[in-house]
Amino acid sequence: MQLDLYSLKKNLKTANGNELTYYSLAELEDQGHNISKLPFSIRILLENALRNYDDFSVTKDHLNTILNWKPKGSEDDVAFKPARVLMQDFTGVPAVVDIASLRAEMARQGGEASKINPLIPVDLVIDHSVQVDYFAAQYAYKQNMEEEYKRNIERYTFLKWAQKSFDNFSVVPPGMGICHQVNLEYFSKGVIARDGMAFPDTLVGTDSHTPMVNGIGVVAWGVGGIEAEAAILGQPIYFISPEVIGLKLTGKLPAGSTATDLVLTIANVLRKYGVVGKFVEVFGPGVDHLSVPDRATIGNMSPEFGCTITYFPIDHKTLEYMRGSNRSEEQIKLVEDYCKANMLWRENEDQITYTDIVELDISTVQPSVAGPKRPQDKILLKDLKEKFIELEHASFGRSYIEPHAREDALVRWKEEGGSQPVEQPHDPNPDVEIEGKMKNGLKTVWISHGNEKYMLSDGAVAIAAITSCTNTSNPYVMLGAGLVAQKAREHGIDVKPWVKTSLAPGSKVVTDYLEKSDLLKDLEALQFHLVGYGCTSCIGNSGPLPPEISKAVEDYDLIVTSVLSGNRNFEARIHPQVKMNFLMSPMLVVAFAIAGRVDIDLTTEPLSCDRNGKPVYLKDIWPSDEEIQSVMKKVLTPADFKKNYDEIFDGNEIWRNLEVPNDILYQWDDESTYIKEVPFFQDLTKEPKPLQNIEGARALLFLGDSITTDHISPAGAFAEDSAAGKYLRSRGVDKKHFNSYGSRRGNDEVMVRGTFANVRIKNNLASKEGGYTTYLPSGEEMSVYEASQKYIENKTPLIVLTGKEYGSGSSRDWAAKGTFLLGVKAVLAESYERIHRSNLIMMGVLPLQYLDDETAQTHGLSGKEIFSITGLEDHLTPMKKLTVKAQKEDGTEAEFKVVARLDSPIEVAYYQNEGILQYVLRQFLKN
Template identity: 75%
Template sequence: MSKDPYNVKKSLEIQDKDFDYFSLTALKNQGHPIEKLPYSIRILLENVLRNFDDFAVTKAHIETLLHWKPDTTGEDIPFKPARVLMQDFTGVPAVVDIAALRAEVDRKGGDAQKINPMIPVDLIVDHSVQVDYFGTNYAYERNMEEEYKRNVERYTFLKWAKKAFKNFSVVPPGMGICHQVNLEYLAQGVTTRDGQIFPDTLVGTDSHTPMVNGIGVVGWGVGGIEAEAALLGQPIYFIMPQVVGLKLTGKLPLGSTATDLVLQIAHALRKHGVVGKFVEVFGPGLDHLSVPDRATIGNMSPEFGCTVTYFPIDDKTLDYMRKTNRAEDHVKLVETYCKTNMLWRENSEAITYSSVVELDVSKIEPTVAGPKRPQDKILLKDFKPKFIDLLQESFGRSYITMDDREEKESLARWKAEGGNQPVQPSKDDDKANNDREEVTIEKDDKNLRTVWINHGHDKFELSDGSVVIAAITSCTNTSNPFVMIGAGLVARKARERGIDVKPWVKTSFAPGSKVVTDYMKKADLMTDLEALDFHLVGYGCTSCIGNSGPLPPKIREAIDDYDLVVASVLSGNRNFEARVHPKVKMNFLMSPMLVVAYALAGRVDVDLINDPISYDRNREPVYLKDIWPSNDEINEIMAKVLTPGDYDKNYGEIFEGNEIWRNLEVPDDKLYQWDAKSSYIKEIPFFKDISEQPKNFQNIEAAKALLVLGDSITTDHISPAGAFSQDSAAGKYLVQQGVDANDFNSYGSRRGNDEVMVRGTFANVRIKNQLVDKEGGFTQHIPSGEEMTVYDAAQKYRENNTPLIVLAGKEYGSGSSRDWAAKGTFLLGIKSVLAESYERIHRSNLVGLGVLPLQYKEGDSAKSLGLTGKENFSITGIAEGLTPQKELHVVAENDKGDKTEFKVMARLDSEIEIDYYQNDGILQYVLRQFLDEEKH
């Protein structure tokens, strides 16, 4: 059969070069209304036309996309991305899997060297740097040294992989954040390969991959398992998406930023409901948004719940490509191809969307989000009263106002205690004060916890609402020069007014690319940020991924001893419970400019619109409006300091790394030599001695619930990324292996070791399992009634071959595209998860690991059905065979013999997912296919 069933393969000459391409215009000329299709659907259509083989990609798939309808539901389509993006937390376990596949192929007598990525893979090491040092000019170098000390084994492994695999590159540590590097350098808009020209597309092993949507590239986050399948040549199958049109009108007003806009969009789209859908932006307001503004919005697609937030290519895209040093020949190629093939933004009003959300950008106000979900928008003007309400609602705390405090106490403290000013000791006391820290407690009758801390020469007050972390972090905002220069100007104006960051605030500046520090230095704004202790701490995700590092000891002690509800402020995209720091219970997302402002205030219970942010040395009030820059000031500096040369310089050396990286010695072996003593890298057990044929389908009989969970359980709850204690199951394991607690590193860095990660599954210190009364990774072993860690309970159940399930509520698995959240689930012996609804990536990851995701019928839940989680569960209808979204029967029997029976939907959404489930996972499916081909 022809590889071009619609006869639309054409030739296009661009700058004296001929390329083959699959013409959407030719389809239109055949009578298909392509002009009514959203641009993102057009790109998927081009993808199936070009990859048609009548096996994995069929004519039926083309017809499905060609006849896309706004209310489309249920149809299955394939996607073969042009490339794959990885970061190190998800990349290391993915490379472990590929190395393990090679090992099993070799054991089976096959040619292991044939196991290679079939499309380009770029892995960027950005998730491992931790803020151990801050507020000093040596912080960056010291943090890099610590990063290599902790992770040299992982980095040696990655450098081996770069050498051993084809189509695999590694950007070493300290060079940038994967999404910002992707936006500024890797993304091409349009790509050419083997004489063909087609749209640049990708999947990434990080949920914020849609940041690249801002430059007109269709790409989204997937689990590491799906990404591995894609790089091994498998299509990614998913349900045909509905496309929600986001119509923007107006222009951002003075005082509002792209960060404020994206937090409003997150709130609006969550309310509208876009989970599993595409969002496509159109309208006249788009003309006023730069690519960095668009990328800020695209970045937070997973916070909206959608798969992509797509911005079609237009003149703004080309302008950004030129500014970021893309070759002019390539810019012309992008323009010519897109205009030729109906992928250039024009006449968007003719497109039919599934639904439309309209937003007047001119009405955007300064905004923050929190304290534990990105979509929980709070207008800046309402932040103080909202904080007071949250303190009461979430923590049962009464609140004494700052006004009351100041009236009763501030003058006395100013004179007698020194307030926040340095207390000048005598020379004889100087050494003693530096060596001694004291913590005292004052409790008022309204139960506000107030801790006074003597720290060297400083004496300061810590209480509910104090800001202990202020982080300019994350690719979400550090890729946007407008808000970064704005933050520098806030710092400059604060210095000019004589106010400083409060001494209890841990500050950090962690941009996503070295280009940022270059232009900030050119503008002399780094000097101003550093004067407020916002020194460079690293080029990586830092606080946004949970690598905030330790709090100063006495601050940590005060929080622990007096149960303080302190806060972090960060310019990131994630603020889930215990993610930023396990000691910090309230976390608020905001622009870099507001991060600086709240570091100056030192508290979140301040009305920055009307009240002073601080006082100068003369006790004159300084307001936010006094230090807020105008748009003209920011734009004037941007025009002077942003040049293509900065991008050329930094990206010209991006693969080199520092001296430590260059000196890492790696073997030439094509098979990785697993070290039994390693606590970082182990061969994962999934593939060892794999059978030639998959298992038969089996019902799940007499299962026990390992956990009963509520709504909005994130992948951070399921598989935390941050630090862990020696009292945890993972910590005890490492201690038994001879690892000192100081060398534990983080869960994220240990993802190459399944023994650590399975013990860390459901081990988040804030997870709330309804089978026990306390927070953390604990459960009840139902037969004995004994409370223990989730891991220990799973082992006891394994001794009796008891299958396990998890009961959950809505939005199960939201958050990061964390494959270990599914891998750990599988390795604990969990056969099925039963939830009210799933976030897209985690449901797919569960299938990719052979765990059956079940969904209650509309209106049903554990609560409505009266389930406690202590029943015996039997799930039938599996053994007879499965079809996409088949209805199954569940019987829950309690200890009295009473039965509750109900129907559920098997969330295996396509035929290929059924095959993945039967094979115990997608990689086992690929491996069996490869071994079968080798045999024949």
């Protein structure tokens, strides 16, 4: 029951003459509370707490914490109940499996299963499963869709069952768009009218890039699936009162720079400053020059900055975008009237008190890329060649030869008898020949394929992908990419034959305006054909490299690269054979596909030469701002949004023909290798068991800094000889039907075997890269999964030792679920990324943190010690200091204090209950 503690309810007359009630922040201001000094994002949290106050799950203490917000933050809890939840299929399937499993356990315990049901709207968009199997052809989209359904029919049937069985649950079928772009263009309201009340649109999403809609004035961030499930089932999300960093923008983007260059610059600036776990709110005169798509491009990469949100308050640009994207005039009027009445309209920014202010003059932004494995590692375009040479030598020990000298060097090497014959590719093709190898460090090979013969070397671009919600939501850079392609055609230049190209827009609106502008044909002429509407390369669904390229890379250990307009480039994420990955605007993706390599200075060197040998430079094919703006004005219309979103839930014929049962309880199939009831609730007691200290623990892994959730739980393809591959083969699944880790997140048997199985993960307890460790009692090296099973059999608790920024990247709940199922009881790190720390707690894994300036190295740890962690049994409280004793191999012992990163009382309660789902189920059973 909601309580109006401060008598704040007011009436707001709507455009159609009706009245809505709302909780007035202006009334609070009149009562003497200085609301005008609060950041807009804090005002929205305050309204949320006031509206949901019930003196039980949202208490007076929660209200006072946010009402008396301290710029330096505090250790006090904020309670937040989002208005809705967004999911995509990789994270959505396991979340729905969890809820279906909760229903099953509720029924077994004699409860009413139908009570386990979403209490707020949930929108799930199927966008993460399409792979780029087919490309550079008109039929690519249709063929990729057909392959997607073949691989995922069981998962999609399960999701359609959930849509039918659960209340408040909608599913957007495959092939319609990326969840964040659909959220920006369609689902986001700005202000919601529900049950006679108006309030700010807020949400959490089971994908880290949910803050994209911060650009349209919606407070939203990414959470793990398990935290989202709690919100769906009526639980508030609790977190400590956040600091809010003001990002002050001045100036205007210079000609030649794009919103992508701006967001990569911001990522670099904010990572250096340090905003992990903080809110960022953008203000200043520079904001006036940014459209909502520009703002959304920035908001999208909040997890790359490290912050929770990057918020843009609602203003006239917001309304302009809403009108252009076909929101109703009634809705637009509601947004304007409510925000102006309730102190949520962007104005009086100079009165706001921020924790700190970071300033950026947008006019100084230069064309940039980021890589080769972290989004925050910005490289100015003009410096990329020099940086590649430096990285090539530092990371791989290769010396550098200028491209014009490579052919002569290769010929000399062959004349000296250095040519090495190799086997034909796995798919034998008599027209394919691969030969040659440099002995001086830089790898170069000749490839003859049909009538083509070309030289492939280190630095070659193997993948050029226009992909991801970040940039495909922005018509400026998408139309810009089309104009780059058009001008390239006019100059008679083309993409190189070894480049795998793809165009994966975030919504069908994009293809509509590309077709209307007549630019889609230019992109297609350069092999950027539509391959699907989904995350594709950005999530690791790049599909296989062409056989001859794959063979050359494998046999000669080539350092090939990818260029993509995405937001993630972590090791092995884009493709396991691609060792360097660079983020950039769609316009630059086209340019680098033409150049065919990244060891080039596009600001001074020609991209390519035409048929007459005349050099063509980037400046020759780069459109002006006026050209792009002129095309945008002609082709962007609300009618395109209406046409596409009127049929958003329809799906294709395959989707419409999927038959699903009406059962309240899902009928689990023991033979399924995709969907399986989770094991988390087995033998659940009515009350949680008393906490115990961790004694006699061993380290399963000893890792370094910047371990991402991709390292912990990869999303892409996996090998036949991996633990997951062996499991599927034992179940009669052929390699060609393995699909990806991401697509099998509904089956814990596959996912636990894939935990810590990234091919690039480096464990100090193993002699080689990949998912290996040493089983310490015997000294035998084996897979992480095999070792964990031996430890579990011997009832040995496990820990993970690691460094800074542990768990950065995607909001991947399986990174925590898999850790738990491997028998890991605690993780000891120097620092954590926000979402993964939260996910560990919600799976009953204890996140421990070294004290300041202490590390595994300062304590002389090798990872081979026997550990005990004490202080858990005796009144566990938030941020309690525990004692770690590490008995070393020589018999000596290190003893030191660590902090239990349970930051609030509710996190302690989740940990005591062995996880949030167990906590929620016990609450349901009690009620």
